[in-house]
Amino acid sequence: MIQYPNAKINLGLHITSKRPDGYHEIVSCLYPLPLCDALEIIPSKKTTFDSTGIPIPGKEQDNLILKAYKLLRKDFPDLPPIAVHLHKVIPIGAGLGGGSADAGFALTLMNRLFDLFLDDWLLEEYAEKLGSDCPFFIQNTPKLVSGRGEIMKDIPLDLSGKWIVLINPNIHISTQEAYAGVTPKAPIHDLKQVLSDPAKWKDELINDFEQSIFEKYPMLKKVKHSLYAKGAFYAAMSGSGSTLFGLFDQEPHFGKSEEGFFVYEGLF
Structure with a gap:
């Protein structure tokens, strides 16, 4: 069985406080993108993992897809090995959010493949154990998120x-x-209200990471300015970076502006 885990962007990202457990409280909007990986999982005689495309760093035992499988197998010990x-x-x-997407989609894929009939809320509980962004990819629809990112509310946003x-x-x-350069604080503007009026986005839809990261990496600030120069109605850094994105009303025909840059154009 094959699924296509998609990326996400953050529309606004506020770091509001540091928690006793070392994590940070955030407020953000996550929105799914058409840029996708391809994930295939099938029953097998033994559990294996292989990949193509962009090389994946780290040890196999740290792979979130395999961790998702192990989480399910704790509660469903009759699950067969997978390839x-x-x-x-x-x-x-x-x-x-590519790694988080792969993990979230792996849970939904195995739920279907093995007829586990788990509701979304339960899959989200499994996903939360894998990472803060992972629960978002279970329903994979626009969400206002808070807490560590695991508290999600639907938002009627359509791009x-x-x-x-x-x-x-x-x-x-x-x-x-990224977090080392941020001083947590309450946001100046209410994120939900700002999102309701795209005319406010350029001035009021803020990613708190940008200020310190742009100071350290001026190239990223230049990329943001280039997106506006090409006609974006909104441009920002996604999450803790280093990807910048621009939103356009018309097809931009941006192309690869610098050798070695990853550039993607897509239609929502």
Whole structure:
């Protein structure tokens, strides 16, 4: 069985406080993108994992897809071994949620493949154990998120017919590095109200990571300005970076502006 885990962007991202457990409280809007990996899972004689496309760093035992399988097998010990193949397209560590998407989609795929009949709320509980963004990909619809990102509410936001350009200049920014430059604070504007009026987005839809990260990596600020120069009605960094995205009313024909950059254009 094959599914196509998609990326996400953050529309606004506020770091509001640091929690006693070391995590941060956030407020953000997650929105699914048409950029996808390809994930195949089939029953097998023994559990294996292989991948093509973008190389996946790290040890196999740390792979979120295999962790998702092990979580399910704790409660469903009769699950057979699986063979997993992942074709990786979404840039890794780029603020696009690619690893979280692979994990979330693996849960929904195995739920269907093995007729587990688990409701979304229960799949989201499994996904929360894998990572803060993972629950979002169970329903995979626009959400206002809070807490660590696991508290989700539906939001009537529709970008259908709009175009998106993603530019990733292959700068790796760790989550630890991103949070180190941020002082948590209450947002100036209510995110839900801002999202209801796209005319306010350029001035009021803020990613709190941008200020410190742009100071450290001026190239990212230049990329954001280039998106506006090409006609984007909104441009921002997604998550903790380093991907920048621009939203356009018309097809932008951006193309690869710099050698080595990952550039993607797509229609919502």
